[in-house]
Amino acid sequence: MSSTSHSDLHDLSLAQLAAKLKAREVSSVEAAQHFLARAKAHDDLGAFVDINEDVTLAQARAADAALAAGNSNAPLAGVPIAHKDLFVTKDFPTTAASKMLTGYQSPFDATMVTRLADAGCVTLGKLNMDEFAMGSANENSAIGKVLNPWDRTRVPGGSSGGSAAAIAARLVPGATGTDTGGSIRQPASFCGITGIKPTYGRASRYGMIAFASSLDQAGPMARTAEDCALMLSAMCGPDPDRDSTSLDTPAEDFTLRLHDSLAGLRIGIPEEFFGDGLATDVRAAIDGALKEYEKLGAKLVPISLPRTELSIPVYYIIAPAEASSNLSRFDGVKFGHRAKEYTDLLDMYKKTRAEGFGDEVKRRIIIGTYVLSHGYYDAYYLQAQKIRRMIADDFQSAFKECDVIAGPAAPTVAWALGGKSDPLANYLADIYTLPASLAGLPGMSVPAGFGEGGMPVGLQLIGNYFDEARLLNAAHQLQKATDFHLRQPATSAK
Known part of the structure; x- marks a missing residue:
């Protein structure tokens, strides 16, 4: 194995880097050092919130030792990744990008962190996000905004904006994200990368700081569908002892169907996704991607999802209601921020939460508490849950x-x-991602071209329950026919 520097490692996909590590053409320590240096060189993006070189290099040395001894069958042995700061990690602080969790260090790792470590991954650090995953622009972080690598005057999307920006800028080959109402898919679209939200319950939520428990789902973000398939294969699987929402669905190798033909694939085109609110430049890119699918043998089928427009009011009743309950634990008593001056326990609660939470988090807590309050529960929350069921039924009719x-x-x-x-x-910008989240369906964003200002456009693919393999296959075949996923911001070449 050569000990010379590898200046182009960041140009490799996660799958390509994994192959080089397995072949011992590059060491995990070299890869980790390369990406740590890039993260420091591009810290003005605001993508990383915490890096610990000692921890990262210790993990890399352990991966190298296992590879050298021939003791590692881990599919991602030695591959450096980073985690959204919503996943608790015992070796790195976890803040959920909030002042409320300043200084918090978890005594355990989230299941997603553990599973990716078991697959051989090395952790580079923690990535920025909207505070408690509430936002569509990554401007709600108490740590600072994240910039879009394609144009640093623009947002990267949210809430997984740090993950998307880091991958687009080639600071890391892959990262974890979470998706409650589109927080993997929308930033993936804005930053020109690939990201997938699996079926609700396929990936454990244990150790993922809760926003809306019936919606939150972990998923991978990377350059390509193949990369996401590798990561998702490691992430999915039952976790019944630690997550009551985990489904009893076996782990699956999502790479097995990547090369299947798309001949005869029926792609539904919902009329509600192509109305007046869709920008012409985005529509042009999406139409171009759909034509590529037709060339690959797929058939476009017009469908209807009639309750699409209701997804916004339904989501912004259900999600804040669950957030108001989940965030009640952040009160300054056991961990995190606590107000310095207060007169009694109630005053401490009030001042701590007033100081610790940002404006958007407070807004959603107030909305959620209101819709759950006496006299409004039936009128708002219960009605929203009924319409949520109807939205899910619309998808089943379409499928x-x-x-x-x-x-x-x-x-x-x-x-x-x-x-x-x-x-x-901001809420209205989630119109196309919210329906699949409310229905608990798998969905992903795939680079599909460029629009105004040379900014990336993402094609959303939505599958039926447990059909992630088909989505990844469709995405992979599109990426074999196009090069949008290979293009990179000019700043990432530095």
Whole structure:
């Protein structure tokens, strides 16, 4: 194995890097040092919130030792990744990008962290996000904004904006993200990378700081569908002893069907995803990607998801209601931020939460508490749950006519920093990702071209329950026919 420097490691996909590590053409320590150096060189992006070189290099040395001894069958042995700061980690602080968790160090790792470590991954550090995963622009972080590597005057999307920006800028080959209402798919679209949210319950939520428990789901973000398939294979599987929402569905190798032909695949095109709110530049890119699918043998089928527009009010009742309950544990008593001056316990609660939470988090807690309060539960929360069931039924009706549903991941390309200061404008930008989240369906975003200002556009693919392999196959075949996923921001070449 050569000990010379490898200056182009960041140009490799996660799968390519894994192959080189397995072949001993590069060491895990070399790879880790290379990406740590890049993270430092591009710290102005705001993507990383914590790095610990000693921890990372110790993990890399252990991976090298296992590979050298021939003791590692781990599919991702020695591959460096990073985790969204919503996953607790015993070797790195976890803040959920909030002042409320300043200084918190978990005594255990989240299941997703453990499973990826078991697959051989080395942790580079923790990635920035919207506070408690609440936001669509990564402007709600108490640690600082994240910039889009394609244009640093624009947002990277949220809430997994740090993960998306780090991958797009080639600071890390893969990362974890979480998706409650589109927080993997929308930033993947804005940053020109690939990301997938699996079926709700396929990936354990243990150790993932809860926002909305019936919606939150972990998933991988990377350059390619193949990379995501490798990571997702390690992430999925039952976790019944630690996560009551974990499904009893066996782990699966999602790489096995990547090369299947798309001949005869029925792709549903929902009319509601192509209305007046869709920007013309985004529509042009999506139409181009759909034509590529037709060339690959797929058939486009018009479908309807009639309750799409109701997904926004339904989501912004259910998610805040669950958040108001989940975030009640952050009160300054046992861990995290506590107000310095207070008169009694109630005053300590009030001042701690007023100081510790950001504006968007407070807004959602207040909304959630309101809709759960006496006299409003039936009128708002219960009605929202009924409509949620109807939205899920709409998808099941559509899947009788198609195998996969395709459309835009977001109505526009990434907007300017501070460009949507009105909270409602941010909420409306989630129109295409919310329905699949409410239904618990798997969905992903795949690079599909470029729009206004040369900014990336993502194609959203939605599958039926447990059909992640088909989604990844469709995404992989599109990536074999196009090169959008290979293009990179000019800044990442430095």
